[in-house]
Amino acid sequence: MxxxxxxxxxxxxxxxxxxxxxxxxxxxxxxxxxxxxxxxxxxxxxxxxxxxxxxxxxxxxxxxxxxxxxxxxxxxxxxxxxxxxxxxxxxxxxxxxxxxxxxxxxxxxxxxxxxxxxxxxxxxxxNQLGKPTWNDSLSDPQLILRALQTQQQTGLSLLKQQPKKGSLAFQQMTQADITYFAVSKLWDLIWQNGVWTQKNKSVYDRSAWQQTLITAYQRVDLSNPLALSSYAYQQIITYYPRYLQHQASTKDEFVPIAERVFGKPFAQINQEMKQKGERYWVYSALQYGLQGRALERALASFLINGIEQGDLAYQLEAYTDFKQRFPQSPYLPDVQQYMKPYLASIDPAANPQADIQLLANSARFVNLDSLLATHRGRVVYVDIWGSWCGPCRQEFTYNRALKERFKNKPVDFVYVAVEHGAQPEKRWREAIHFYGITGQHVLAGSDLEAYLRGLYPEQDNLRFPSYILVDALGRITTVEANRPSQKEALYHQIESLL
CATH class of the missing domain: 2.60.40.1120 (Carboxypeptidase-like, regulatory domain)
Incomplete structure (x- = not known):
């Protein structure tokens, strides 16, 4: 924070x-x-x-x-x-x-x-274009696409006929918003229906939406320098790496796509992905699909939004590449401003944080009793999180108010991270220092992770984030404590144990 x-x-x-x-x-x-x-x-x-x-x-x-x-x-x-x-x-x-x-x-x-x-x-x-003539979940995706394309033609005609044209910036943005709206709206409907999940609300299966998305993308210019300010264009560029992934239904179908993107054998790609993580794929996919000013803008956006999201995997490598690739970029000053806190957070000499305690030899902790033994006599708020978890990172922005509320009171904060991605310890440490998360930290081993899952027998999987409250006697009072963002509701829970 x-x-x-x-x-x-x-x-x-x-x-x-x-x-x-x-x-x-x-x-x-x-x-x-x-x-x-x-x-x-x-x-x-x-x-x-x-x-x-x-x-x-x-x-x-x-x-x-x-x-x-x-x-x-x-x-x-x-x-x-x-x-x-x-x-x-x-x-x-x-x-x-x-x-x-x-x-x-x-x-x-x-x-x-x-x-x-x-x-x-x-x-x-x-965020509409005309009045929808389809049903979001019942209509054929191809029918939806054709209806959207008709609305695009109507919108472009209205823009051309508009007596007061507005500024050039307005004309370019609005024309691009209309031109790219169909693809953007398809993504909205895909997420809204949960098409890629087991709870797809659409009566049409994944393959129908997949083919419609491919058809829609084939009709648009992904490297249009006049569309850079368009919300709809920005959205379809943001989702472009996922679009490439969703062209494949199986691993065998994905192999040739990945080999085209990276220009190397899949076995080598697989090893690099394990080391560098998902954002390495995103960065590479943008380079594969875009060129010119569109690529420059997309890579700058990748870096800035990595900082905004706190999703820091491959951040330093991408930043180094961007500076070398676009040393005179008009986006570079903004990128550099956003990068400053991150660069400071990974420099131990410039970032001494005595209130952050990283526990060594994490595998020795197999349950909360072993982890919290030194906290007897104090209430403990346990935060179960992962550096890959967006909602977890979002909750960190409320930590300052939480800790200020219980300053000088017998309340401790313990953070248990579960990491399965590339370079787990590196990502864990970077996230802690980037957000300045004071308290005690442990990177869960397999035994502790299994123990935590056992605390939630009604769930198929451990949900992130999850929060546990432990009283001064070391007893778990709830495994479903409120989140930091719930503020007073959480504060009341903690105060009831003091």
Whole structure:
């Protein structure tokens, strides 16, 4: 968390000279204490920790200023619904709506009012394009694709006929959002239906969606330099490595795909993947499928989002390659700012953290009794996590408030990591220091992992993250303790044991 604060401060400092967007509005009929949430994403990625609540006054008015470096989409959330707003540095946009009919009654004004009203007409403000003529789970994926392509043609025609064209940045972004919308929407439906899981809600199987996705990707230019600001384009580039994987239904089908991507025998690829991890595949797949400015932007995004997500496997290697490949990249200053906390966290001399205790010889701990023997007389909050687990990493952002609440009280924090990927000890250590996770740490061996699984007999697998509370006598009081993000609910659980 300490390094995430440094990262945010550095980002603000590096962007302080850029113009700001003024975002304001009124939502009538709101309840006292209501607020909207605003998020300025890097590309299409949404990170909750970057959302900023903006309070509404008694009449539902709100106003905020956002630092932007380019024309882009920003998110505005209210009452569980999200608006995708077109934004430009140094401009303004305002909206009015009524809470009971949100977001159907939204009206736009301000310098970017016409642009957002046009995108609203297309459906893009709600991440739609026209009105769906299909059923998400019952319709044939090929029928859905054809319907989306028809809507794309209509949208492009409306854009061409628009009397007020807006800025060149607006025209390029909106045209690209329409052009790439079909592929982007297919991905949304695939995740929504759980197509790649055993709980597929679609009546059509994986192979039907797989073939539709292949058809859709074959119709688009993946290296379009005029589409870089488009949310839909960014999404299909983000998922491109998965698209390559999902072209194969079996390992035998995947072998020739992997050999084309890496340009080497699969046996060698397999060994490298074991050493470097999944993100090595992602980085390599982007290099295989993209070129020019599109590749440069995608690799910069890979690095920045690795830091944002805390998914640090292959991060240093990719950063070194990016600097050598694109030494004059306009994205390099941003990448370097994001990388600073990570580089500091892996430098022991520059990063002394006495409150972090990494327990050696982890295999000697076979259960919680052996692990927590030195904590008798104190309440212990056990966090079961993995560096590969996104929700686990997200919870770390709430650690500072948790530990401040129980400062100088007999409460200890013990972190048990379960790692099965490439270079498990390296990834474990890097994540701990990157997030500045104070407390006692152990990398679970097979015996301790089996013991932990046995604490949850009703589950098929150990769920991550999981949290356990142990009282001062060493007794487990619950194996389903609240998460740090649940704040007061967790604080009450811990306080009840003191």
């Amino acid at each position: 300490f390094f995430r604060m440094i990262l945010f401060s550095a980002w603000l400092a590096s962007h302080s000279l850029h113009a700001q967007l003024t975002l304001s509005g009124q939502i009538e009929g709101t309840k006292p204490g209501a607020s909207v949430s605003v998020n300025v994403p890097y590309d299409c990625y949404y990170y909750p920790q970057n959302s900023v609540p903006v309070s509404l006054d008694a009449k539902g008015h709100f106003s905020t200023r956002l630092t932007l470096t380019k024309a882009q989409i920003i998110f505005l959330d209210y009452a569980g619904k999200r608006l995708y707003l077109y934004a430009q540095p140094g401009r303004s946009v305002s909206l009015t709506a009524h809470a009971q009919s949100w977001p159907g009654t939204v009206r736009f004004s301000g310098e970017l009012g016409a642009e957002n009203a046009f995108r609203q007409r297309l459906g893009l403000t709600m």
